[in-house]
Amino acid sequence: MDENFIQTMKLTFELAALTTLILLCIGIPLAYFLSQTKSRLKPVIEAFVSMPLVLPPSVLGFYMLLAFSPKNSFGAWLDEAFDIRLVFSFEGLVIASVIFSLPFMVHPIQSGFSALSSSLKEASYTLGKSPFETLWFVLLPNIKPSLLTASVITFAHTVGEFGVVLMIGGNIAGETKVASIAIYDEVESLNYAVANQYAFTLFVITFAILLFVYAVNKKMVRSEFR
Numbered sequence: 001m002d003e004n005f006i007q008t009m010k011l012t013f014e015l016a017a018l019t020t021l022i023l024l025c026i027g028i029p030l031a032y033f034l035s036q037t038k039s040r041l042k043p044v045i046e047a048f049v050s051m052p053l054v055l056p057p058s059v060l061g062f063y064m065l066l067a068f069s070p071k072n073s074f075g076a077w078l079d080e081a082f083d084i085r086l087v088f089s090f091e092g093l094v095i096a097s098v099i100f101s102l103p104f105m106v107h108p109i110q111s112g113f114s115a116l117s118s119s120l121k122e123a124s125y126t127l128g129k130s131p132f133e134t135l136w137f138v139l140l141p142n143i144k145p146s147l148l149t150a151s152v153i154t155f156a157h158t159v160g161e162f163g164v165v166l167m168i169g170g171n172i173a174g175e176t177k178v179a180s181i182a183i184y185d186e187v188e189s190l191n192y193a194v195a196n197q198y199a200f201t202l203f204v205i206t207f208a209i210l211l212f213v214y215a216v217n218k219k220m221v222r223s224e225f226r
Helices: 003-036 042-054 057-068 073-082 090-115 118-126 131-159 163-169 179-188 192-224
Strands: none
Touching: 003 042, 003 090, 003 131, 003 179, 003 192, 042 057, 042 090, 057 073, 057 090, 057 163, 090 131, 090 163, 118 131, 131 192, 163 179, 179 192
């Protein structure tokens, strides 16, 4: 198998795995907060979280490109203070992917928390459990299907990203060239056979992931009713 193909696919799945892991750490507390809060700011926060669903990826990528550029104040500050350059780097791709995939992680988990009976939390508090213990040992085990769905959808969505990663990362082989960019690049060069290799691989892997999620969720639902 071509070395460039292996390198590109490896980079793609590294980006998706790291993005999913980071978003799990961010998404769980954020989703829990949104499912419980009665704050007037809740609609504002939910709007910001959901914006990547409706905002064109090129728009989001453009503004992140401006923000991360060393020619602008924030990018210049990162460069001077920490020697960090996020434009056309893997680190920049990770940050862009985290922002762009945020709603795909938060929404399923928020729905899972909202569907739980309030008696679970109340019973846990009655037994002397802290809010953290209640979240970690009582609530999260009861929304496993939501956690699995959120993680897999986030992973699959990151694998298929194009507009944002192109704007932030460009097309640097071995550093920012992911599978979606490689497909576009090969089609533009009329290398349809190579483009099909990338596309078919993503198709098979994505189908296998979704099939796994549906099968596991179905098994979980059956076990709950036994």
